[in-house]
Amino acid sequence: MPLHSAVALFYAAASLFAIVGAEDPYRFYSWNVTYGDIYPLGVRQTGLLINGQFPGPDIHSVTNDNLIINVYNNLNESFLLSWNGVQQRRNSYEDGVYGTTCPIPPGKNFTYMLQVKDQIGSFYYYPSLGFHKAAGGFGGIRILSRPRIPVPFPDPAGDYTVLIGDWYKSNHTVLYIFSN
Ligand SMILES: *[C@@H]1O[C@H](CO)[C@@H](O)[C@H](O)[C@H]1NC(C)=O
Ligand SMILES: *[C@@H]1O[C@H](CO)[C@@H](O)[C@H](O)[C@H]1NC(C)=O
Numbered sequence: 001m002p003l004h005s006a007v008a009l010f011y012a013a014a015s016l017f018a019i020v021g022a023e024d025p026y027r028f029y030s031w032n033v034t035y036g037d038i039y040p041l042g043v044r045q046t047g048l049l050i051n052g053q054f055p056g057p058d059i060h061s062v063t064n065d066n067l068i069i070n071v072y073n074n075l076n077e078s079f080l081l082s083w084n085g086v087q088q089r090r091n092s093y094e095d096g097v098y099g100t101t102c103p104i105p106p107g108k109n110f111t112y113m114l115q116v117k118d119q120i121g122s123f124y125y126y127p128s129l130g131f132h133k134a135a136g137g138f139g140g141i142r143i144l145s146r147p148r149i150p151v152p153f154p155d156p157a158g159d160y161t162v163l164i165g166d167w168y169k170s171n172h173t174v175l176y177i178f179s180n
């Protein structure tokens, strides 16, 4: 093989490697968890808000995305988020269930680092401690297919997050005490 062909082949191979080896995209979130008034049954009660929102913000992602979620716990109790249905590849310690992940102490922050991979669809996150789930702190997660792997159906005409749960007129502290 002439030298210039070998060099061209080398560059072709190198550029292919660079494309294949490109790092997966990152999405960064900063979430502030606070108490706030909610009225799920028309009665005021203390709820858990994320960035002032109840339910919390949706995560829109694409398969292979790295999700970097810095969560500030501004409650006066520990807080822990779980990522329901999201496969935790090589990082089960980020799953957010008590026993695999340490809770975020009051006044502290923790950065969850997840990579959504090999799955598409609708999922949700929720707080896994102390009946917090009855008071908010949850929201939707969407994982779309990458454009280069088209799904075999047309894009939906609309896309909404629907979260279904039980509601109470007592706050999570009271519910927790009565459940124990
Ligand atoms: C979170 O919200 C509280 C109440 O609004 C505020 O005092 C605090 O500075 C906020 N923290 C961050 C990190 O945004
Ligand atoms: C924590 O904050 C809530 C809401 O402001 C309050 O009702 C509760 O008494 C506080 N608990 C402690 C231990 O300070």
Ligand SMILES: *[C@@H]1O[C@H](CO)[C@@H](O)[C@H](O)[C@H]1NC(C)=O
Residues within 6 Å of the ligand: 070, 109, 110, 111
């Ligand atoms: C807490 O947030 C700061 C940025 O405000 C960040 O530099 C730090 O890494 C975070 N700590 C943890 C444990 O995630």
Ligand SMILES: *[C@@H]1O[C@H](CO)[C@@H](O)[C@H](O)[C@H]1NC(C)=O
Residues within 6 Å of the ligand: 046, 171, 172, 173, 174
């Ligand atoms: C929940 O309600 C009880 C009784 O009213 C109160 O003592 C407690 O501080 C409340 N907890 C929160 C987090 O608001």
